[in-house]
Amino acid sequence: QLQLVESGGGLAQPGGSLRLSCTGSGFAPDYYAVGWFRQAPGKEREGIACISSDGNNSEYADPVKGRFTVSRDHSKNAAYLQMNDLKPEDTALYYCAAKIWYGVGYYCAVGGETDYWGQGTQVTVSS
Numbered sequence: 001q002l003q004l005v006e007s008g009g010g011l012a013q014p015g016g017s018l019r020l021s022c023t024g025s026g027f028a029p030d031y032y033a034v035g036w037f038r039q040a041p042g043k044e045r046e047g048i049a050c051i052s053s054d055g056n057n058s059e060y061a062d063p064v065k066g067r068f069t070v071s072r073d074h075s076k077n078a079a080y081l082q083m084n085d086l087k088p089e090d091t092a093l094y095y096c097a098a099k100i101w102y103g104v105g106y107y108c109a110v111g112g113e114t115d116y117w118g119q120g121t122q123v124t125v126s127s
Contacts, residue, residue, distance in 0.1 A: 002027035002116045006096050009121030012086050016125070020081040022096030022118060030054070033099045033107045034072060034079040035114060038092035038123075045095075047111025051079060053101050057108045063089075086125045093120045 008020040022034060033053050039045040051058040051070040058070045064083075072079040079096060097114035101107040 002032065002098055002100075004096055004098060004116055004118035006094065006118040006121040009094060009123045011124045011126065013127050014087060014125055016086050017082070017084045018086065018123060020083065020094055020096075020121060020123070022079040022081075024077040024079075024098065027098075027100075029072065029074045029077045031100060031102055032115075033101050034070070035097045035099065035108075035110070035112060036068075036070065036081050037095045037097060037111070038090075039095075040089075040092040043092075047109075049081060050108040050110050050112065052106035052108040054106060057106050059108055059110050061110050083123070086123075088125050090123060090125050092123060094123050095120045 003025045005023050035050040048061045048064045049070045055072045067085045069082040096118045098116045100115045
């Protein structure tokens with residue numbers, strides 16, 4: 001059973017940066033892709049980024065493209081979301097999720113299928 005724990009959220013000023021971490025346990029990182037999602041108050045949850053199980057492939061939703069970067073460190077069983085040039089509209093509860101993948105090729109789909117979720121971490125962007 002894979003467990004995911006997010007951390008790194010908090011308050012940032014517009015134009016500032018935060019780095020979110022998603023630490024996994026109970027499952028080898030080589031066999032799951034990671035997706036990042038967020039949900040702002042009164043809005044539906046949206047997928048914003050993903051990274052494949054081997055870390056070689058990533059994709060981004062248009063609202064974050066060029067500002068956010070995903071990465072992962074298999075030695076720590078962790079994935080990261082580096083968020084730069086933050087905007088007030090980035091304020092949301094951020095989640096990481098995992099898609100177990102044993103297949104040929106790789107899996108990475110923004111807002112795609114998931115098998116496990118973290119508990120979320122709050123990001124607030126305000127001056």
